[in-house]
Amino acid sequence: MTHEAPTATVSTDAGIPALPIVSERVSALLAEMTLEEKAAQLVGYWLDRGGEVVAPMQNEMGASQASGALAEITRDGIGHYTRVYGTRPVDPAERAEWLWAEQRRLQRETRLGIPALVHEECLTGLAAWKAATFPTPLAWGASFDPELVARMGALIGGSMRQLGIHQGLAPVLDVVRDPRWGRVDECIGEDPYLVGTVGTAYVRGLQSEGVHATLKHFLGYSASRAGRNHAPVSAGPREVADVFLPPFEMAIRDGGVRSVMNSYAEIDGVPVASDPELLTGVLRGDLGFDGVVVADYFAVAFLEVMHQVAADRGEAAERALKAGIDVELPSGDAYLAPLVERVRSGSLDEGYIDRAVLRVLAQKEQLGLLEADAFEDAPPAHIDLDTPEHRDVARRLAAESxxxxxxxxxxxxxxxxxxxxxxxxxxxxxxxxxxxxxxxxxxxxxxxxxxxxxxxxxxxxxxxxxxxxxxxxxxxxxxxxxxxxxxxxxxxxxxxxxxxxxxxxxxxxxxxxxxxxxxxxxxxxxxxxxxxxxxxxxxxxxxxxxxxxxxxxxxxxxxxxxxxxxxxxxxxxxxxxxxxxxxxxxxxxxxxxxxxxxxxxxxxxxAGAQPYSYLHPVLGGPSDVTSTDPTPLRPFGFGLSYSTFAYEDIEVSGTTTTDGRFTASVLVRNTGDRTAVDVVQLYGRDPVASVTRPVAQLLGYARVELEAGQQRRVRFDVPAARFAFSDRRMVRVVEPGDVEVWAASHSGAAGAATGLEQTTGGAISNERTRTEQILPGSATERATVVLTGDVHAVTASDERFVGVSFE
The missing domain is CATH 3.40.50.1700 (Glycoside hydrolase family 3 C-terminal domain)
Incomplete structure (x- = not known):
């Protein structure tokens, strides 16, 4: 059973947190709760952690879970059960039988009878024994196929729902900045629009099966210095707003995601886990997120032991809770006794706990966990987590990637x-x-x-x-x-x-x-x-x-x-x-x-050319004033086929307002001797703006299958907001003026104009790099679109997705 998500409020008055708007049932539950019962809903419990290291500093953290009967541990209830299936190989049907019995015990033996929300990892498929393993997210990005990724997400979500799992800790929406970072394989790509479209498709697919997705890692995690895990991040506010934030915005506004996980990062000295400007102001205020924020494993404790912005676990808990982390995972080492003590002593307003508890209970209500008959049905006696459909989608996605x-x-x-x-x-x-x-x-x-x-x-x-x-x-x-x-x-x-x-x-x-x-x-x-x-x-x-x-x-x-x-x-x-x-x-x-x-x-x-992104301004590319060449061996969007393609006759609508839309179409012809799929990429550039802009920016893309000799016109319906950026006031705007648009087979196929003609005293070379000159690929001439009207401040109602059609 599912319910409509409640509307959340984010404003505060005199330091007192505003409470989210929830159903009468949820409000009544909160009114019945003791402080200990409230705190219990804000933590997870890891049933089978053992000595197997599957999380950072796992063996050093959370010792309080090492002993104690489950009934005693959950005497006040429990928010989450952490990785019931995903920490050791257990037979799925046998584990489901145990889980159903355990949920019934929570209903029967705890005072309020609230079941646990069960979460699992699901990045390359449900992380459980015998479950299908799909390609890694870099392969999702390489496919340029959101529809197939959505189908994969739905299959993963269906497996989760059958096993009584409610929340998946995926997708990762970190934008790749440095391939030296070990977690690059969990990411979708280096372009925010590609990450956003593919990631949103995964969210939609997973949540279509009645389970919740979790966006990771909010925010800036992939920009760690030198590609080192957990290293500080020195990104400026414009990079945060224009590169790291858009995929999350798309998955929240357009994907309706129900959960977000914080980043381990500290940005300019402020750990995200303790930053209310990001976790409340940006996430809930600017993006309108009204779901639940969960801590990355041990992130609350890390405020004490790694970031050292808290003197003890109690202070760490207070900072995280006030910032906007609702649930501590995987355990309750800070959000249980230390947090309760701070409320009892009067140093923390209980309203912050109430705010988080209401969000948690609302989520459980949406998932049907508050219904009396939630576990009346028998658990699955047999479940196939790798059906022929799972295998077919896995094969298709692998081949496309x-x-x-x-x-x-x-x-x-x-x-x-x-x-x-x-x-x-x-x-x-x-x-x-x-x-x-x-x-x-x-x-x-x-x-x-x-x-x-x-x-x-x-x-x-x-x-x-x-x-x-x-x-x-x-x-x-x-x-x-x-x-x-x-x-x-x-x-x-x-x-x-x-x-x-x-x-x-x-x-x-x-x-x-x-x-x-x-x-x-x-x-x-x-x-x-x-x-x-x-x-x-x-x-x-x-x-x-x-x-x-x-x-x-x-x-x-x-x-x-x-x-x-x-x-x-x-x-x-x-x-x-x-x-x-x-x-x-x-x-x-x-x-x-x-x-x-x-x-x-x-x-x-x-490695010395890193970090690098194809989304660089003129000064980020090759130059006569330095002896180093950052140009990649093969550019973003590159890939060969056993056929060849020609791009011709780009047509644009010519003029639109800064808050409007324009169309761009290109004729694509298979010039080879066999049927093939091409990925047509539409690029754009704002040649003169109030802040520096990239020499090329992906606006949209489309997979098109063509028989030998066949041609089709691919039409892109583009919101002008695809040219938006944060101006000098840090307001996201679309500025009036001319913008360039071209279709290409990769980001290095720049068409007739390079965009690098304007130089200062000849210091910057007009020449595209040698790699871009010799690479095979097709591109159209650049067309001009005139954006008219006033500077448009982008709002929540502005479109973020490019429409695609074929003629």
Whole structure:
């Protein structure tokens, strides 16, 4: 059962918090509560934490949960149960039977009879044993397919609902700024609009099944210095407002998300977990969010032990609660006894607790948890968490996300290639296909030898299935990490005796040093880990055509593989493609599928060029006044196909008001000899503005399938608000004047004009970088749209999404 969300108020008067507007039932419940019962609704309890590290500083935090009978722990009730299914491998049906019984016990034995809200991780699928594992969010971004991501979200939400899970801790809407950051594999991309559209689609899909999504991590987490996890953030207010905030705004205003999680970051010295300007003023006041804010695990305690802005847990709790964090997760180490003591002593107004409790109870009401019959039905006796539909969507999304970076014609693989060497540390490992927050890498890594519980063919297995006529030879060659080269000779021998060598290299996802990418696995170098580059180069030297497949959680600096004199014949990028990733890779290699993925992040030239974004102003690009070149190896939006496309005849409506809309259309023609999908990208630029603007900005995008020789006109309906930015007053506006618009196959295909002609004394080069000049791609001439009228201050009613249609 679901209920309409109540309207929240955010204003305060003389330091007394305004209470949200809720139903009579919720108000009556609050009136009955003791202070201890209120506090109990604001905390989680982690039932099966054990000694397995799946959260930062887990073993050092929350010792108060280590002992005590569950009935005693929950004597005053409980807000959340933390990861009932997702901390160790448990049979889903057996665990569901326990959970139903436990919820009934809470109804029966606690004074107010309020069940617990159950939350789980669900970033790459429900993080539970036997559940489907989908591609990682970087792959969602690479697909440029929000509709398919929404379908994936609905499947994940359906699995959660069947198991009695109410809230998922996803999606991550952090905008990528530095690929050295270990959590890049959890992110969707480096463009706020791409992140916002794809992330909102996930929210809509998940919540369509009657469960709640949680936006992570509000705000600025991905801008940590040098890509180090939990490092300080030095972003200015305009970067926060114009880069980090828009995806959250879209998911809140247009996705109707019901929960938000704070960032661990401290921005300019202020920890987000204690910042009322962000968590209340911006989130609730400016964006209109009226749901529940949950703490990232141990974030409240971190105010004391890491940020050191609180002297003890009580002060940490007070700061977090006043800022706007409603629920402490995963435990109640600060929001229970320390918080109650501060209210009892008179140092904290109980109204702050009431404010949070009302939000929590309203959420439970929306989820049907306050109904007397909430758990009358029997728990599922059998549940399939990896149905044929799950597997089909996983395969389709994986295939759409694969990005072909280079190809000298060796792909698709000819049928005459009957001796195939499949080499590399990621060629025959299922763990290599899954992201950091997959159940396998997040939890089963602590249970070596335990079965996965679902089918996940490796690249070697998938190639053998795709080419049963071929002789498949496998040699690992080396590990992902380490300097052991003893397998090089066998790998080179296998390649020498083959018609083609497929070498699968990349990452192992994990947490806090257990792997090469993932939470806490930040890097100083963007070279491939270990000796994998040497392995690839040794195979190329055999003279056998080499296809390099990168299975990674971040983009790496691989200039040697793309532009070097001894580069592989083809390079295919896969961002942790999930349970069907091996199959999708084999389909693309053999030609059963045509690659259509596009880079959701720029492919870096070097670690020293970071942080970098394609959304840079003129001064952020190549220049004659510096000897360094920040230009990426392959730009945002880049990706090859087994076909080619031509863009012609861009048409724009020409004039619109600053608060209006304009249309832009382009004729796209498949100039190749096979059916293919192109991702048409509409870019824009404001050449003269009151603050510096990017040389190119993604306005909208569309996937279009065309048969050989077919052409279609793709029409974009663009709100002028896509050109909005924060002006010198920090007001988000659209300024009148001319703006440039063009259609392109990637952000580096700039059309006839570069936008860099205006120089000062010749100091800035007119020349686009060498990489952008040689890259294949299509672009139209730039068209001009005239924005008329006064400066328009963007409001909540302004459209944020670009409409797409086809003729």
């Amino acid at each position: 694969l990005v072909l970076l280079s190809n000298d014609g060796v792909l698709p693989l000819a049928g005459t290639a009957t001796r195939i060497a499949v080499i590399g540390p990621n060629a025959d490992r299922s763990a290599a296909l899954q992201g950091c927050y997959s159940f396998a890498n997040h939890v089963l890594a602590h249970h070596p030898g335990h079965e996965l519980g679902f089918e996940i063919p490796t690249v070697r297995e998938a190639m053998a299935q795709a080419r049963p006529d071929a002789e498949i030879v496998h040699v690992a060659g080396c590990d992902v990490e380490g300097d052991d080269r003893s397998g090089f000779a066998a790998a080179a021998a296998a390649a020498s005796n083959a018609d083609v060598a497929i070498v699968v290299v990349g990452d192992q996802a994990g947490l806090f040093g257990r792997g090469t990418v993932g939470e806490g696995n930040d890097v100083e170098s963007l070279d491939l880990p270990g000796v994998q580059r040497e392995l690839v180069e040794s195979l190329v030297s055999t003279g056998t055509p080499v296809v390099m497949v990168l299975v990674t959680g971040r983009p790496y600096a691989i200039d040697w593989a793309l532009d070097g004199v001894s580069a592989p014949a083809a390079v295919l990028q896969a961002f942790f493609p999930g349970e069907a990733g091996g199959t999708a890779i084999a389909e693309v290699i053999t030609g059963a599928a045509n690659p259509s993925g596009r880079l959701p992040v720029s492919l870096p030239r070097s």
